[in-house]
Amino acid sequence: MPKKEIDLEYKIEHLSILNQDGELDSELEPDISDDLLIRMHRMMLLTRRFDERMLNLQRQGKMGTFAPIKGQEASQIGAVVVLEDEDWMVPSFREMAAEVWRGKEMVDMLLVFAGFNEGSRVPEKSRTLPVCIPVASQLLHAVGIAYAIKYKQEKNVVMVFHGDGATSEGDFHESLNFAGVFQTPCVFVCQNNQWAISIPRSKQTRSKTLAQKALAYGLPGVQVDGNDVLAVYSAAKEAVERARSGKGSTFIECVTYRMSVHTTADDPSVYRDDDEVKQWEARDPISRFQKYLKDKELLSEDDIEKLEEEIKSEIKGVIKDWEDKMKKMGDPADMFEFQYAEMPPHLVSQKEEVEKNKANR
Amino acid sequence: MPKKEIDLEYKIEHLSILNQDGELDSELEPDISDDLLIRMHRMMLLTRRFDERMLNLQRQGKMGTFAPIKGQEASQIGAVVVLEDEDWMVPSFREMAAEVWRGKEMVDMLLVFAGFNEGSRVPEKSRTLPVCIPVASQLLHAVGIAYAIKYKQEKNVVMVFHGDGATSEGDFHESLNFAGVFQTPCVFVCQNNQWAISIPRSKQTRSKTLAQKALAYGLPGVQVDGNDVLAVYSAAKEAVERARSGKGSTFIECVTYRMSVHTTADDPSVYRDDDEVKQWEARDPISRFQKYLKDKELLSEDDIEKLEEEIKSEIKGVIKDWEDKMKKMGDPADMFEFQYAEMPPHLVSQKEEVEKNKANR
Amino acid sequence: MKKMTMVEAINLALKQEMEKDEDVLVLGEDVGMDGGVFRVTKGLLDAYGEDRVIDTPLAESMIAGVSIGMAIHGLKPVCEIQFSGFSYFSFHQMEAHAARYRGRSHGRFSIQMVLRCPYGGGVRALEHHSESREVYYAHTPGLKMVIPSGPRKARALLVSAIRDPDPVIFYEPKAVYRAFREEVPEDEETFPIGQSEVVREGKDLTFITYGAMLKPTIDAAETLKEEDGVEAEVIDLLTISPLDDEKFTESVQKTGRAVIVHEAHRSFGPGAEMIARLVEKSFLYLEAPICRVTGYDVVIPLYQREKDYIPDVKRILKGARETLDF
């Protein structure tokens, strides 16, 4: 039946700058200082190696469950480097690279995964939230912070990360709607890594792109090649500038891939094809960035080798530090700390109970 | 920056057939039997009068809180008449007209609003759910029923109603996403009556239309003039046919207006302009439908007068019945019924407690 | 002193705290233009503008979650959930985050927020508008749960809650909203969270109650005096969690007998915890079983049978007399 079409003034675009062979669309090349490019590369490599090392430690039984980031370095680093220190970063649970860039101590990460609450401490000046396990629930905190920034007439922004699976949760919807209505300075970075544990993107939602979900909230949405650090950077830069200048939120879908297990408790061979992983290996974000940097003569094979050595010893240092720290931790009575600003009487007496039990052992 | 546009194969259309003066776009006129047209009109008028009467009873203190439907008769009746008896209808709390069409006894409505649980009984054969107070939560039940229908390879569909405010709730999002992924035979009828208590549509969400929210789930969405019963009918018919033939869900936004109070506990003069109400009075769904029926020579002023009399005495009968029924109700021990299929021991003893208390009074 | 209803007293607390501290703001459904469905936030929008008195879209998880974010960035949000029956839409945000950010960040973040909602029966409302489920919150570590019983305490406790560095769930007994007036001082008044109050002294029996149940309990105590010559002590809990067990312990060690009165369901209800604490700390003082006069373990019925669900003076008297006669 013929009806009147409503003009939605809307389109969804896909952004790609550095293709999977590291070839550049030079028209779109963002203006990034050499120094920043080199630091981005270093962080991507560092976190790749740290990720591998943690997997190793976990397999040895030295750590509990954690969620590897392998393959998602570009979509995290490309986005997060755009932030100022005074901006807020709100991670989900798979943004180790972005967290480390923001100053999260690697030793603290190891502590958390080894079961010590101390590792999730947030240093006084840091504006990076602790990881958030309940999927999508952190998005509401992000827009709440963004509202507070706007309320205080400050100039900072919030960048919040989440996965493709997270887009199905009610909290995702409620956050983006709030961001739309109140035009909060919050940038949503969706790490569409194709999988939510065993559920592929295609079964998560029937929408063609995740980016188009922004339309429901009157927000701009864009899809980028999430393994292309330059594309992620460009989209994030534009979005952060929009937010900072009072024009509100943007939704960025980074199309990337979870090259490893969901968490160390997961066995993807049960539900996904190795072939798929191989295809994505060819689109690795690091090698393609390295080719770009080499083309720009900012990086040589030698540099890479030296960097790998440097990283190895940095990680070794972190692990040593971690092992030392663990020895000094684990007083059971610590569980009563930080429950309330002031310990209420019933916790004081329960704490005494624990201390008494400890003394009697 | 130049990017590649993604073709979403998507548009949002607005449908209007009978304009506010009752003028017909005859190209779009749906094929509805005379008999059905007359029954639709009768139901719209009956429920308008019943609504007015209930408001009256409430103001006299004979009933508790209820939510008037005035102005939304077309968007309810236009949609619900498309259903077969074996289809399911899932209301929110403001679909009195649609419920009565589906066979809900008016006397039961009065009982509920007068504080008797008995009024929310669902007769054995009925496939109309009881009203659902928590906004948007009923949408999930609707898609669950729709899944069950599909699972059982039956041919029925589900029609679920909700308001504009409901589109902000997480449960709305999760329902539509489920409907998209599993292509369930569920038609969503959004009664966009411009207000959610005191919150206008424009503050509920920044999206230009509510219909476009369907895009986020890969579902077709359409906006119709909700005060135009022919437009609502046409859209609902198409959607129900789609669902019945296995092609999945449709989202219909009916643009209508809450001409009365939110509920009898509400005073809209605090937050909305009388002028706005006046504008919408000119778009009344009943008078425009009457003009159409008169033009078709299906209705005369005389018929209307007779009908009004008939309705008056029908409502009178209902109220008499209600008053009689109330006299026989109110045994406090009834509160223990229907909590579980079998009454567990602690309820048996609590019930005895209540019976003992009653005996002692 | 001006005599105020509870609605007016809470409104005063909000107004004065907003006047004093720019970081305090109010958000929720219909709290702005409409002044709240019970008019508790009336006048705030005009006084403080829409950035500070925020009419939100219809989404409770959002209201709670956004408040958490605001608190992280240093604001002190007072959010309203329109009825406690809809607060479970945001329960995961309160349980997983409001209650935990302090611990999770190892002390860095305070979630200084108040989640206000009307609770309980008594206003002839529809389903989901009359529940009393304070246990869900009271059982959740990291949250505080406060229930005032009258206008003056409501005002003082809300001021304390707003200033409390921890998240406070503030249940307002809607049956009390306009039931009576009390003198409320214009000048600042606070009342410590975590502290109950002996509102009537007695030596024969201890009543422990709170919220809308305080009034019928006091009435029952008066009747006991008149008809039975019994002196009942009445304790108004005010804070449900952390539970102040000192005052009722002391009282029951004096009276030897206790009756607990609440609207909430009996099983796994708030009264059970009070009994457990009394057994733990005052076992040898107990001269009779502790009696629970409570809502039953059924969904609270619509208003025609509500009065049979909610404890009233007769039921309280019956419980008290059985306890006294034991």
Added chain:
Amino acid sequence: MKKMTMVEAINLALKQEMEKDEDVLVLGEDVGMDGGVFRVTKGLLDAYGEDRVIDTPLAESMIAGVSIGMAIHGLKPVCEIQFSGFSYFSFHQMEAHAARYRGRSHGRFSIQMVLRCPYGGGVRALEHHSESREVYYAHTPGLKMVIPSGPRKARALLVSAIRDPDPVIFYEPKAVYRAFREEVPEDEETFPIGQSEVVREGKDLTFITYGAMLKPTIDAAETLKEEDGVEAEVIDLLTISPLDDEKFTESVQKTGRAVIVHEAHRSFGPGAEMIARLVEKSFLYLEAPICRVTGYDVVIPLYQREKDYIPDVKRILKGARETLDF
């Protein structure tokens, strides 16, 4: 009889019920292809296809709400929430609807669904993966709350839960999932919901416990026998709500002393209700205060301190000896 872990036993229950009744289906996150993150639903997808073993999008309220709808149309969904810590995302659906459709429709609709989730500590997991908050459900009228302690009971109770016309919350102690094997009959076996079991007889003291705490409680009972010559009775609750207070009443009227053991937080926790019932029904039999050996009123710590949070044999023994020495 085959020896099975709890995971295998639950899997057997699901398989047999699905085999027997086409209306039974399974839904949740990763329950299909992956067979569930704990492999509880392993093999079901292959056997019954994706219409009956439904991998849902990531949304807990949806999982519960859709199950309610399915039940209304006559199916018997068994839905899985991946960890009990995420079940609060769907709490409003369970509280407002699963628990109430029977009452609301005046008996017309049965919400015959089971909401399964792993709960409790013991698997070195991240935050939100170790909670024990059964009270939220136990306090909610209209719901049933079941917690098995071992493979055989888990299988029998799950079959009963699936056939139960009321909504059942089925908490599976993940610490027990693979902790030990038990003989589980291949042939159908059920166990009545609402019934507890005396798993060890004794005359001196009554332990009341359930779930993962059964094992250390029995160990403590054995130690008491060996070291103290004390005969402790042990009651495995199995159903938390509706609470079977008959068996523990009888037991405590015999022993005069009771110790309650659970992982859940102490305050407003499940133990409080058992104490309240014992006080109500067995006051004159009590020879000592009833002791609660429980999780503390703090967010359960990450795994290094988890063992100090969760009751163990030593703490149970200490509680028992204090009760015996009173």
